[in-house]
Amino acid sequence: MLNLNDLRIFAAVAQEESISRAALRLHYVQSNVTARVRGLEDQLGVSLLHRRGRGVSLSPQGRVLLEHAERLLALAELAERSVRETDGPAGPLRLGSMETTAALRLPDILARYCQRHPGVALHVTTGTTHELLEQVLAHRLEAALVDGPVEHAELAASPVFDEELVLARAEGADVSSALLVFRRGCSYRARFEGWLREEGRLPYRIMEMGTLEGILGCVAAGLGQTLLPRPVFHGRAGIVLSPVPDHVGRVRTQLVRRADVPPCSALAALLALLSERDREPAAGRV
Amino acid sequence: MLNLNDLRIFAAVAQEESISRAALRLHYVQSNVTARVRGLEDQLGVSLLHRRGRGVSLSPQGRVLLEHAERLLALAELAERSVRETDGPAGPLRLGSMETTAALRLPDILARYCQRHPGVALHVTTGTTHELLEQVLAHRLEAALVDGPVEHAELAASPVFDEELVLARAEGADVSSALLVFRRGCSYRARFEGWLREEGRLPYRIMEMGTLEGILGCVAAGLGQTLLPRPVFHGRAGIVLSPVPDHVGRVRTQLVRRADVPPCSALAALLALLSERDREPAAGRV
DNA sequence: AGTTCAATTCATTTGCAATGATTTATTGCC
DNA sequence: GGCAATAAATCATTGCAAATGAATTGAACT
Numbered sequence: 277m278l279n280l281n282d283l284r285i286f287a288a289v290a291q292e293e294s295i296s297r298a299a300l301r302l303h304y305v306q307s308n309v310t311a312r313v314r315g316l317e318d319q320l321g322v323s324l325l326h327r328r329g330r331g332v333s334l335s336p337q338g339r340v341l342l343e344h345a346e347r348l349l350a351l352a353e354l355a356e357r358s359v360r361e362t363d364g365p366a367g368p369l370r371l372g373s374m375e376t377t378a379a380l381r382l383p384d385i386l387a388r389y390c391q392r393h394p395g396v397a398l399h400v401t402t403g404t405t406h407e408l409l410e411q412v413l414a415h416r417l418e419a420a421l422v423d424g425p426v427e428h429a430e431l432a433a434s435p436v437f438d439e440e441l442v443l444a445r446a447e448g449a450d451v452s453s454a455l456l457v458f459r460r461g462c463s464y465r466a467r468f469e470g471w472l473r474e475e476g477r478l479p480y481r482i483m484e485m486g487t488l489e490g491i492l493g494c495v496a497a498g499l500g501q502t503l504l505p506r507p508v509f510h511g512r513a514g515i516v517l518s519p520v521p522d523h524v525g526r527v528r529t530q531l532v533r534r535a536d537v538p539p540c541s542a543l544a545a546l547l548a549l550l551s552e553r554d555r556e557p558a559a560g561r562v
Numbered sequence: 563m564l565n566l567n568d569l570r571i572f573a574a575v576a577q578e579e580s581i582s583r584a585a586l587r588l589h590y591v592q593s594n595v596t597a598r599v600r601g602l603e604d605q606l607g608v609s610l611l612h613r614r615g616r617g618v619s620l621s622p623q624g625r626v627l628l629e630h631a632e633r634l635l636a637l638a639e640l641a642e643r644s645v646r647e648t649d650g651p652a653g654p655l656r657l658g659s660m661e662t663t664a665a666l667r668l669p670d671i672l673a674r675y676c677q678r679h680p681g682v683a684l685h686v687t688t689g690t691t692h693e694l695l696e697q698v699l700a701h702r703l704e705a706a707l708v709d710g711p712v713e714h715a716e717l718a719a720s721p722v723f724d725e726e727l728v729l730a731r732a733e734g735a736d737v738s739s740a741l742l743v744f745r746r747g748c749s750y751r752a753r754f755e756g757w758l759r760e761e762g763r764l765p766y767r768i769m770e771m772g773t774l775e776g777i778l779g780c781v782a783a784g785l786g787q788t789l790l791p792r793p794v795f796h797g798r799a800g801i802v803l804s805p806v807p808d809h810v811g812r813v814r815t816q817l818v819r820r821a822d823v824p825p826c827s828a829l830a831a832l833l834a835l836l837s838e839r840d841r842e843p844a845a846g847r848v
Numbered sequence: 849a850g851t852t853c854a855a856t857t858c859a860t861t862t863g864c865a866a867t868g869a870t871t872t873a874t875t876g877c878c
Numbered sequence: 879g880g881c882a883a884t885a886a887a888t889c890a891t892t893g894c895a896a897a898t899g900a901a902t903t904g905a906a907c908t
Binding site: 567590591593594597598601613614615616 | 864865866867868869873874875
């Protein structure tokens with residue numbers, strides 16, 4: 277009978293592409309990892325790894341097993357959590373969010389969530405749509421709020437907010453001034469560049485900024501223009517907003533999670549809270 | 563870290579509602595089963611069983627764990643099979659079928675399947691729709707061919723054949739003679755009785771038969787009438803067939819499998835073969 | 849060739865799973 | 879109420895498999 281610990285060891289080896297590094301990560305001695313993997317191979321009657329000089333790589337069967345192993349491990353963790361949290365959600369919930377969403381929408385949501393489920397330890401990390409999806413796929417985040425639509429067989433998405441992106445620059449700033457954008461992987465940036473390309477208005481000078489505040493400061497200083505959700509600019513004087521075509525400016529923020537693992541109770545509670553909000557009259561919403 | 567063997571032991575205890583019987587079934591000594599379940603409880607920090615005088619029953623947390631455990635065990639088995647069968651389907655495939663479908667449709671299908679996938683050991687059992695669905699849910703069958711539609715959150719169905727049920731009796735037989743039907747749980751029988759009830763034509767005298775041949779023999783002998791797929795009567799003289807209303811007679815046979823476990827490769831191959839058949843022009847089909 | 853990094857091999861230890869005998873507790877019956 | 883009968887808990891003991899650590903092999907880069 278298959279053994280989850282063996283699978284965990286195998287998955288670590290597969291991810292690290294090295295038996296020694298996996299041993300280090302798992303706090304095992306290297307020879308033990310070798311033995312466990314060999315045990316799995318004996319048990320299954322197939323070879324899982326190609327032993328190369330440096331490190332190892334997966335055989336076709338190894339790749340098949342890795343896929344199943346990752347799912348099994350995720351489900352085992354879920355099972356453990358589920359029985360531990362039979363009365364109300366608890367434990368860690370790792371949530372990813374685009375920076376703009378984190379600034380605009382999350383404070384309100386998270387306040388309510390924390391009040392309702394005090395047992396949950398929320399970790400929010402921000403990042404670009406691309407980065408966040410990678411992390412959800414790697415089981416490093418339970419879910420992420422990103423710009424939709426998401427086309428991926430292993431991901432499930434639920435629409436959560438609708439936003440309107442607007443073009444923003446300081447009063448009197450040069451129309452052909454620089455573009456102020458987040459780093460590669462940001463979907464708003466992709467929309468911005470895609471739109472300008474489609475209109476034949478590229479290339480612009482591009483300035484990458486790591487933070488939302490940085491972008492806003494530069495825009496206010498007349499250094500360039502940006503494309504961000506309208507409410508970001510609320511209460512900021514001296515900035516001119518202009519609408520953009522619907523196919524560029526209408527974005528639907530989605531809560532994305534893995535499709536192959538049912539949501540843990542802490543995540544289910546977040547989904548419930550978000551869909552409640554969905555049904556009630558859109559007070560204060562864009 | 564959770565352990566699949568512990569889960570297997572726990573699932574056996576839950577199903578048997580008895581530690582001793584589970585031990586017997588698993589070929590363990592009783593004290594070991596006790597120890598393993600207690601180990602699980604310690605590890606999870608919850609009590610899984612209510613110890614009553616005779617046997618045990620599940621606590622709420624136990625019920626939660628059982629659900630997850632059964633899924634995990636099924637997925638672990640699938641994982642093991644998948645790596646073993648990386649080149650073509652192999653191993654056992656337990657398929658259920660209604661008796662009529664087995665007689666009419668399966669020979670052709672299975673011949674092609676066996677030829678294409680010689681590594682697969684097919685087990686076909688017949689039974690009523692109800693019995694078969696129970697067995698699929700209990701992981702005792704990988705899939706079953708039953709009368710649709712199937713409304714069950716844990717089951718996935720794919721339409722496979724369309725049949726026309728017709729009313730059959732011997733020439734000159736009494737119109738109000740007995741109903742010849744399979745045992746309780748047969749969906750054709752349910753349709754038959756439902757229809758007559760809806761028309762206010764019940765009660766009839768009912769004769770239950772265990773086999774298709776038995777029913778056909780009795781119909782031919784003028785003992786009664788039955789409701790079965792039209793092609794069942796091909797080449798049988800002296801039997802009068804009359805159509806019935808569409809909502810009674812149009813049935814769609816479905817291949818039903820568990821929804822929470824992806825099909826193993828042997829089953830995936832069967833699905834592929836059946837949907838091939840679906841796309842090609844309906845030569846020889848009803 | 850020599851160095852280095854990484855995997856294998858193997859003897860040894862450790863720890864947990866499994867056993868078997870015994871005790872405790874509950875149920876049903878006279 | 880007392881007594882089998884059944885079932886679970888307890889506990890000392892065994893046995894096997896996981897983990898360790900030291901030594902060895904082997905590939906890749908210089």
